[in-house]
Amino acid sequence: MPFLFQSILNGVLAGCIYALFAMGLTLIYGVLNFVNFAHGELIMWGAYFLYLVMEKPISLPLPFALAFSLFLTALLGTGMDRFVFRPLRHANPLTLLIAALGLSFLLRNGAQFFWGAEIRTYGFEIKRGFRFLEISITLNQIMIIFVTVVCISFVYLLFHRSRLGKSMRAVSDNLELARVVGIDSKRAIRFAWVIASILAGVGGILLALDTNLQPGMGLINLVKAFAATLLGGPGNLWGALWGGILIGLAENLGVLVISPGYKDAIAFGIMVFMLLIRPSVLFRRQE
Amino acid sequence: MDLFLHLCIMIAIYIIFALSLNLEVGYTGLFNFGHVAFFGIGAYTSALLTLHRVPFELSLLLALAMACLWGFLLSLPSLRLRGDYFGIATLGFGEIIRMVFQNEVWLTKGPMGLPGIPKPTLFSYRFATLHLYLSLVLAFTILTFLILRVILRSPFGRVLKAIREDEIAAATLGKNVLRFRIKSFVIGSLFAGLAGALWAHYTTFISPGDFTLLETILVLLIVVLGGKGTEWGPVLGAIVLIFFQESLRFLRLPAEWTRHLAPLQQMIFGGLLILLMIFRPEGLIREKGKILNAGDKGDQ
Amino acid sequence: MLEIKGISKSFGGIQAVSDCTLDLKDYAITGLIGPNGSGKTTLFNLITGSIPPDKGEIYFEGVRIDGQLSHEVASRGIIRTFQFTRIFPKMTVLENMLLAPQHQTGEALWPLWVKRKRIQKEEKENLRRALQFIEMVGLLHLKDQFAENLSYGQQKLLELVRALMVEPKMILLDEPTAGINPSLIRKMMAMILKMRESGKVFFIIEHNMDVIIELCDWVFVLDNGEKIAEGRPKEIQNNPRVIEAYLGV
Numbered sequence: 001m002p003f004l005f006q007s008i009l010n011g012v013l014a015g016c017i018y019a020l021f022a023m024g025l026t027l028i029y030g031v032l033n034f035v036n037f038a039h040g041e042l043i044m045w046g047a048y049f050l051y052l053v054m055e056k057p058i059s060l061p062l063p064f065a066l067a068f069s070l071f072l073t074a075l076l077g078t079g080m081d082r083f084v085f086r087p088l089r090h091a092n093p094l095t096l097l098i099a100a101l102g103l104s105f106l107l108r109n110g111a112q113f114f115w116g117a118e119i120r121t122y123g124f125e126i127k128r129g130f131r132f133l134e135i136s137i138t139l140n141q142i143m144i145i146f147v148t149v150v151c152i153s154f155v156y157l158l159f160h161r162s163r164l165g166k167s168m169r170a171v172s173d174n175l176e177l178a179r180v181v182g183i184d185s186k187r188a189i190r191f192a193w194v195i196a197s198i199l200a201g202v203g204g205i206l207l208a209l210d211t212n213l214q215p216g217m218g219l220i221n222l223v224k225a226f227a228a229t230l231l232g233g234p235g236n237l238w239g240a241l242w243g244g245i246l247i248g249l250a251e252n253l254g255v256l257v258i259s260p261g262y263k264d265a266i267a268f269g270i271m272v273f274m275l276l277i278r279p280s281v282l283f284r285r286q287e
Numbered sequence: 288m289d290l291f292l293h294l295c296i297m298i299a300i301y302i303i304f305a306l307s308l309n310l311e312v313g314y315t316g317l318f319n320f321g322h323v324a325f326f327g328i329g330a331y332t333s334a335l336l337t338l339h340r341v342p343f344e345l346s347l348l349l350a351l352a353m354a355c356l357w358g359f360l361l362s363l364p365s366l367r368l369r370g371d372y373f374g375i376a377t378l379g380f381g382e383i384i385r386m387v388f389q390n391e392v393w394l395t396k397g398p399m400g401l402p403g404i405p406k407p408t409l410f411s412y413r414f415a416t417l418h419l420y421l422s423l424v425l426a427f428t429i430l431t432f433l434i435l436r437v438i439l440r441s442p443f444g445r446v447l448k449a450i451r452e453d454e455i456a457a458a459t460l461g462k463n464v465l466r467f468r469i470k471s472f473v474i475g476s477l478f479a480g481l482a483g484a485l486w487a488h489y490t491t492f493i494s495p496g497d498f499t500l501l502e503t504i505l506v507l508l509i510v511v512l513g514g515k516g517t518e519w520g521p522v523l524g525a526i527v528l529i530f531f532q533e534s535l536r537f538l539r540l541p542a543e544w545t546r547h548l549a550p551l552q553q554m555i556f557g558g559l560l561i562l563l564m565i566f567r568p569e570g571l572i573r574e575k576g577k578i579l580n581a582g583d584k585g586d587q
Numbered sequence: 588m589l590e591i592k593g594i595s596k597s598f599g600g601i602q603a604v605s606d607c608t609l610d611l612k613d614y615a616i617t618g619l620i621g622p623n624g625s626g627k628t629t630l631f632n633l634i635t636g637s638i639p640p641d642k643g644e645i646y647f648e649g650v651r652i653d654g655q656l657s658h659e660v661a662s663r664g665i666i667r668t669f670q671f672t673r674i675f676p677k678m679t680v681l682e683n684m685l686l687a688p689q690h691q692t693g694e695a696l697w698p699l700w701v702k703r704k705r706i707q708k709e710e711k712e713n714l715r716r717a718l719q720f721i722e723m724v725g726l727l728h729l730k731d732q733f734a735e736n737l738s739y740g741q742q743k744l745l746e747l748v749r750a751l752m753v754e755p756k757m758i759l760l761d762e763p764t765a766g767i768n769p770s771l772i773r774k775m776m777a778m779i780l781k782m783r784e785s786g787k788v789f790f791i792i793e794h795n796m797d798v799i800i801e802l803c804d805w806v807f808v809l810d811n812g813e814k815i816a817e818g819r820p821k822e823i824q825n826n827p828r829v830i831e832a833y834l835g836v
Binding site for chain 2: 035084091092095096097105110112116219220230259261264265268271272
Binding site: 437438441442443445446448449452453455456457458459460461462463464470474516574 | 635637656657658661662666667669673674675676677678682685686687689690691692693694695696699700706710749750753
């Protein structure tokens, strides 16, 4: 029984991280109406940036390292948009997708080029744990929940209480109209990328803390993030949150029943299942 | 000379692989980003069967059948999806298949891979040498090209293009869009499986690491570089890119460099895709459709 | 021929079509008019199966067709054109036309190998008819151009003759004369009248009242998703309710 509770806890923890991934992905989808196939690499580089600024020769102390690495991640995200996606804003969707795929490939191999394919860790994970009602939880993991809650509250405030948030919502509703009405769509878009990148970066760092760093970590997390956005409804921020948690739970409860080698496939399975039973927005029979 | 033969064989195999993806992406407009899965299914099926003493003719046929079957099974739930969702679904499927290759050790020997795949014997004729193998592969390549050409130039091919261009218009003219898409996808999977099988018997050792996203990116790049939606585009693309990729492999470089060479080469592929999409999405060979005199545009 | 009974459709709270009943009987050319946003195109979409109705039934030649898929409805002989032309851009004019005939033998896979003669024969016949139609609307010199290179008016003509290639029983035209110059309008109307002589049936959405008056035997008027009037064109023109709908927007 405690085994079950432990799995549920682990599931919620993993789910928090997936929620961060999914929220970033769905934000971009909501504002620009396309699935960023390179989002996984944004996550991955977010994690590697921290590694980079903490190692010699830069060796920043933790708080500065965090801030700086998130800054770099945001730079990468806005750079992606500026140099790859913006020129293709009005192109054929297939063209855009292929470019995104190429970008993800470029970034993934870029990481491998600089850091090799070996698995790395930050080296400062706090493994100290507590036992509570026969469930163990480490400080790391408490932090994950805390950070996630902070991020979500921040995003909420941003979206529903600020002007920039309103303009992002306007742009997501109707880009042309927003432009006509005078909303600075460029700024709103850039801001959306900053937020999405920071969410990806934070998520990536948390994931790397919980597991490890490797160049290939982007792809499978893209699939999970996507599954979560599907669950929650594309473009729906809060849906992405619940979607992420659900995927995390499904994974951790699922491995109680199926082989651990397929843990990563659970998210995909959920996605396929969802696609089979839910007809709505996803399907083509539309005007 | 051996290098030359090796290049030709690889190019020929990749032409088949690229032609199959071109049918789906270039002609039907399907964003299939998991095509490597069928390449892998064809490879593993043929390899496993021949390793268990099943004659090559039968193994090959079964490999094609498996590729087709899985193509069909994947297409049913996912072909109703919007473009980018379909892309993710196929991408995910490609990863899942790789996981299956990796995890089902009892079947595929997992990460250790399958060594010693026998050279094919067709009608008691053993294609053991490079020359012979090249002729075998070339025969299949030419056959594939001709079969696909008949299909693409037919009314069937025309409907595929229409679906690519505007599926709603095609549907309102009476075309069963879903059915055509499924057919296109299954045929594409079949030929991908063929390419995979031929590749397995050539390299004689396969492992799950051979069937990753890299392969999909490579074949996608071949198709779009050469010119998607054209007959010769994939051929040209395969020649250019495989030549580039394989030559790099044969360069004599100091050991420290090779560690960086593979990711660097792949970075170039990724970057090339991006540049291509921004500056020349049609690729090298364009689809034919005359512009000539813009003055024809008068309303009379 | 086409009978619509009590059709309703709403989109997230907005009632696009509300309890509409229309009977097209055996009028050769029927018109559908109404202010912008009155639900005309939605009605077309409901007929052709692009969207399913919330309520009501649609009968074509006595058979119920509501809720069927687009290609099924098209198979029954109802073909439509679109308000913003949907020609196939990266296919030539000729290819656009050759695509149109339904149930071509060459569209299935096995016949490609075993019924080659028959396919060739069909292609030849389709080519002949296609060229005939293209010539009728003056597009012969453009037959090998990508459809996207045609002017807007030319595309509209192409869409019309492509629909005719299908040999449909009924053609739904969504604003066929919108955005094209007067002489092209004449051309299009002449084409429609000519086809009417060969027994084709039309259902036309239009804003141009001259076109309606000249072509239509009967007209339905929609406003805010409801049918507010029907009758001969001249009657409709003078109907106060109709005038109010157009002016009081």
